Amino acid sequence: QVQLIESGGGLVQAGGSLRLSCAASGRTFSSYAVGWFRQASGKEREFVAAISWSGGSTYYTDSVKGRFTISRDNAKNTVYLQMNSLTPEDTAVYYCAADGVVTIVTTNPSAYRYWGQGTQVTVSS
Secondary structure, eight states, X not given: OOEEEEEOOEEEETTOOEEEEEXXXXXXXXXXXXXXXXXXXXXXXXXXXXXOTTSSOEEEXXXXXXXXXXXXXXXXXXXXXXXXXOOGGGOEEEEEEEESSOOTTOOOGGGOXXXXXXXXXXXXX
């Protein structure tokens, strides 16, 4: 069993930065791939980025490439999403998710077993 708790969301002006954290409980977390997803109001949940269990491989959706960076510290059971050059289009609830068998290029949310409760990111223009 893995429990995930996101933090770091908030209100930021366009062009600003935020760093989201996903803290996990469970001894097996370091063997899980982790993804970040987001869901804007009235829209479906969409894939943002993912990282392999070792941190050696990452994958991003095109709209965040060059602006967002996913990383992990398995000693701290934490995955991060550094978000730079934010735009109002990045406004959404951001969720982290973990799974032991998913590949990081899988963008379908249903492939992930464990989910956090989400953290709101609001980017003002």
